[in-house]
Amino acid sequence: MPTADAETTAVTTKKPLYEASTQFKHWRYSPESLADVRSKLNEAAVAVIRQTFEAYEPGSSANVLFLNAGEEHLLVTFYVTRITQLCGHFRFPEEVEATAATYLKRFYLKNTVMDWHPKNVMWDIQFQERLTALFLATKTTNNPISLEAYTHNIPNTNPSDVLDLEFLVAQSLGFEFSVWHAHRALWGIWLDIQALDGVPTDFAKTQTSLYDTALNYVRASRLTDAEFIYTPSQIALAAFSLAAPEIAQQWLKSKQAVSESNPSSPTQIPPGILGSLEFIKGLIVNAGQPPETEAVREVDRRLRLCKNPEKVVGSKAYLARKAEQEKKAEEKRNRKAMEVEKAAAEGVDPFGDELERPKISLVDYDDDDDDD
């Protein structure tokens, strides 16, 4: 944590900004801890869903083949590829696509794919989550599009399909909307390279294919766990190195020279970058591709049998849960009504001692925040 007190007028030592970001603080894992998060999430989800099955039909969970963490992960990777399709459809900028992909991947570190929120049978699995993550990303990257235009372009959707999950997605992200992307870091490297000694002035023009190739590696990295483990600049460098290893080396050398002569340089090369570079390259090459259709189909088929019944509209469990919620709300309304009546009888303003009551209701005053 950078302490505010350390900020000085003459700004001398600056911690790299990235290290103060929520991404650095809350969304970085080791490969082991990532696997651990996923398996714990999966175990907990299976336990809850098994219980739900049992509660409504004893014995019904015995033959269900729940998904394991690896299978959930396979589906999430598949969903990320579908984000790309949606973005292509809307011609959204790279930033939107990258952000939506990150949101979706973060979302499934907090939610299981077995909690299904479908409302329309036309959709494939987890479509609503994707729609919401992408819509949120258009807003957080400052590329807003009206909800009407958004849903208008996607068959069989209506605004509530997108909005119903907005809070759940935002909560799952911890309301941390800002994402540091490897494609931006790549652009920085690309600009740096053009300024390297001995690089011809028309380099950017003649060698755009190098940049495009590297960008495609960055895109491939979005299908991997790289962003949870490495910094955006490490990923960008690995991608560039896959496209043009020698130039990447040259860039790295120039950066190291800068860091040595100026240890507090903001573009300092993090220690250990070389080791991780090979690892990231391996990750991109091996894992940076869409999962096999057959494998997805197989897991998807099983998902349909083991999804949380409480979330399946119309199922017994769903109806039971709804009824329970209704009952609670009803009780609360009654309680409130009684309070208001009682207060009125006593001549007390039930809204408390506010000086003036709002003319337009900006917030839901009925929403007392302390219950469930």
Next chain:
Amino acid sequence: MDAVERENADRQKRWAKEQKVGEGTYAVVYRGREVATGRRIAIKKIKVGQFKDGLDMSAIREVKYLRELKHQNVIELLDVFSSKTNLNLVLEFLDSDLEMIIKDRSLVFLPADIKSWMAMTFRGLEFCHRNHILHRDLKPNNLLIASDGQLKLADFGLARDFADPGHKMTCQVITRWYRPPELLLNSRYYGSNVDIWSVGCIFAELMLRTPYLAGDSDINQLDTIFRALGTPTEQEWPGHTKLPNWHQPSTTYPKTPLRDLFTAASADTLSLLGKCLVYEPRKRISALEALNHPYFFAIPYPTHPSKLPRCAAQLASRAAEEAEGGDIDKMSTGPGVKAAEPNNRKRKLTSPEEFRVRSIARKLDFTKQANSP
């Protein structure tokens, strides 16, 4: 309940909401407390249901940027949670804002006080700009003042990042009186220097105690600026006549020295003010350069935040807090703001009115010092 919803509910329980303290265009603000510590907080409650596009852009921006920015001179976002159809931002509680202080006629500002507010403003802004974030709505009532006198940039509902210099942006930002000429001319490519212009206007307002460039319409605003600072020449602002909204003005105003209006200001003061109000955006001083400007290193040194003039509302709320024995102050002088001697001779020259207010403030400070270990 899902794990994520449970987590949200747990967050919510950490904050107790008390009475309503204010209402903005899209939110209602409540006073409250952190349950565990009793620390005072504000809860800004935004109803999402009223927006047909879901979470609205102001709320999104505010959350996005405040989540990342942690600095003594930027309002702290302590938590975010949702409740039914509302989004709740838990913010540090701030008693007043610079507009209230400027308007409080019973307060007299010393040059050292103005310097202190300016230093804190530039420090907060430099931090935003270093993080590639433009505020785009700086004005006195968005500079909130904490009970320890620290000034905090607030209201990030119009903020955005500017990582991408060639990126087209909207020119419909910044409240008119604080809006720089390039935005009035509908320039769509701009940068952090738009905020600097706003700070220049605030700087002038602190000295004048009234808004400096108060145009009564968008069209009139440019005229107001030209009247005050002279009509720009092609030489001092190359290319401005090519901007979308440029019309050849009927009158050409001459340049009048800032000294004519700001008669009591020191040369350093006018130098910095002039550098904030440069027409050519790229020649405007940056926040970092401003912090290194001689103005901040010259006598009088900036007043210690705790010794700054404060308005009645603040004094009352501070006194209440002290009576409760609340722990409010970590009372650090921002680096670079050297505390002025409490018994600065100049104080004797101030008005009796001010003397009264100050002596209360000082008394409270003594209480604090006696309480602290």
